[in-house]
Amino acid sequence: MKLSVTLKGRNYSFHDLKEVLAKANEEKSGDRLAGIAAADAAERVAAKYVLSELRLADIRENPLLCPDKDEVSRLIEEDLAEDVYQAFSSFTVGELREYLLRSDTTGSELLRVGSGLTSEMIAAVCKLMSNLDLIQAASRMEILTTCRTTIGYKGTLASRAQPNHPSDHVGGMKASLFEALSYGIGDAVIGINPATDAVENMKSLLYATKEVIDRWSIPTQNCVLAHITTQMRAVEEGAPADMLFQSLAGTEEGNRGFGIDLALLEEADALIRARGTAEGPNRWYFETGQGSELSSESHFGIDQVTLEARCYGLAKRFNPFIVNTVVGFIGPEYLYDSKQVIRAGLEDHFMAKLHGLPMGCDICYTNHMQTDQNDMDNLSILLASAGVSFVIGVPLADDCMLNYQSLSYHDIATVRETLRMKPAPAFEAWLESVGVMRDGRLTAEAGDAIRFVY
Structure with a gap:
């Protein structure tokens, strides 16, 4: 799992997946209060770049909170549709974003894909999306x-x-x-x-x-x-x-x-x-x-x-x-x-x-x-x-x-x-x-x- 990138001659290295996810987040005062936000826009872009290249399997194999110690982590893992996950596990987060936003990806397909993603994977792809991306993808899903x-x-x-x-x-x-x-x-x-x-x-x-x-x-x-x-x-x-x-x-x-x-x-x-x-x-x-x-x-x-x-x-x-x-x-x-x-x-x-x-x-x-x-x-x-x-x-x-x-x-x-x-x-x-x-x-x-x- 590669956690570093060089952009415009400057090297950015991140300690773990938790840091990448935090610093790839759009500016939030809560993240800054917690001391985990990107230092500036350049570091945020670097974190997004690193995140976009990570595979979904990387996210699953590096839990932010161990399922043995946190029942929410355990429940998320238990409820994953394994067959759907296996079909997408080799996707990078960037490739997942492109798939979700394809014009021929229907609402029912989005919901099927979602069943095979952990909550952390869903959060990861969200961080790579613009406001308009978020609107476009969500608008396709009908949930009765x-x-x-x-x-x-x-x-x-x-x-x-x-x-x-x-x-x-x-x-x-x-x-x-x-x-x-x-x-x-x-x-x-x-x-x-x-x-x-x-x-x-x-x-x-x-x-x-x-x-x-x-x-x-x-x-x-x-x-x-x-x-x-x-x-x-x-x-x-x-x-x-x-x-x-x-x-x-x-x-x-x-x-x-x-x-x-x-x-x-x-x-x-x-x-x-x-x-x-x-x-x-x-x-x-x-x-x-x-x-x-x-x-x-x-x-x-x-x-x-x-x-x-x-x-x-x-x-x-x-x-x-x-x-x-x-x-x-x-x-x-x-x-x-x-x-x-x-x-x-x-x-x-x-x-x-x-x-x-x-x-x-x-x-x-x-x-x-x-x-x-x-x-x-x-x-x-x-x-x-x-x-x-x-x-x-x-x-x-x-x-x-x-x-x-x-x-x-x-x-x-x-x-x-x-x-x-x-x-x-x-x-x-x-x-x-x-x-x-x-x-x-x-x-x-x-x-x-x-x-x-x-």
């Missing part, structure tokens, strides 16, 4: 999933309604939810981040969202994003949950920081399949975001893009209904400005899709980042063009409970109209039945939440 309803069809843009409330007041939550429905938002999930991680509080929110769904016969699913153990207790006590939620990290130690491990996820998976209120095969909602492992000091010197890809390797085991990156939520320590946030959103979406996941994005930022709402508008158009499975909306783009900025309900409606995209088919039919949409467009009555008040 079913919980109570089905999302992911080409030409659609699903959405999560996020009616958070700073005190989990059911009436306040419903007011926000009714506004979302009036703009045609909520076909992916009605998903609430609770202010209090308590079983009774969670049960109250689950019953309230299920009541709205049943009263209006809404083809969607509900979820309350408490810790997985809280959700499990609520489900055991009879609360109506369509799916379970959990944040993921790309290392075993990082997941310990979230209070989870593989055994707990498997126990929760068995529970939601036995006691959940949905009938479809996909009953998980996972959330990720570049930088989480660094924030919990569980990154082991691995760059944040590669760790993010490993999150998807873990998520893949559980055949989730939806996954999303909260791309700008952690803050400028990990993604400093709009350029880094936009790049990360496109990277995460591509990598998850190549893993075969139904990938969405919380197109968001914190108020102390060097970015603004116009940057989020730009990313929303780019991701929608790339075929993102769903995006997240909050009232007026300002989450009053989590204190960060996302997309508004009407922003999502505008993206759909601009790109001539539709909600999920069953949800669109329902919107037409209640007069919010007609012939694929919002009616004059859209945005009037009073219609849903009872």
Whole structure:
């Protein structure tokens, strides 16, 4: 495995694969904070050159974290489609990039190839791709999933309604939810981040969202994003949950920081399949975001893009209904400005899709980042063009409970109209039945939440 190159008379040598992957990454403040970023653009180019010449077999034979010591590494290795891997193992990372971007490489072929790639291989090829490359490749992949309803069809843009409330007041939550429905938002999930991680509080929110769904016969699913153990207790006590939620990290130690491990996820998976209120095969909602492992000091010197890809390797085991990156939520320590946030959103979406996941994005930022709402508008158009499975909306783009900025309900409606995209088919039919949409467009009555008040 050659880890050096001479460019314009200057020799660049890298200690190991971990260093090559880190320094080939596009500029990220998190990598710089961790002390693993390229010193300058010239070293970044050299690392990309070295990476492009490495074989996929080199990456597999030099694990960044030993499978004997890390269960995420072990799971990624176990889930690899060996026959597909063998067909591509001699490819260099550069040759893999060319193959993925060939005009005759279909979406189904991309998904087949992805099944034979480890998460580290997917991260590696991502580092050699431009933003447009990431959009082009991801846009070819159609990934359908079913919980109570089905999302992911080409030409659609699903959405999560996020009616958070700073005190989990059911009436306040419903007011926000009714506004979302009036703009045609909520076909992916009605998903609430609770202010209090308590079983009774969670049960109250689950019953309230299920009541709205049943009263209006809404083809969607509900979820309350408490810790997985809280959700499990609520489900055991009879609360109506369509799916379970959990944040993921790309290392075993990082997941310990979230209070989870593989055994707990498997126990929760068995529970939601036995006691959940949905009938479809996909009953998980996972959330990720570049930088989480660094924030919990569980990154082991691995760059944040590669760790993010490993999150998807873990998520893949559980055949989730939806996954999303909260791309700008952690803050400028990990993604400093709009350029880094936009790049990360496109990277995460591509990598998850190549893993075969139904990938969405919380197109968001914190108020102390060097970015603004116009940057989020730009990313929303780019991701929608790339075929993102769903995006997240909050009232007026300002989450009053989590204190960060996302997309508004009407922003999502505008993206759909601009790109001539539709909600999920069953949800669109329902919107037409209640007069919010007609012939694929919002009616004059859209945005009037009073219609849903009872």
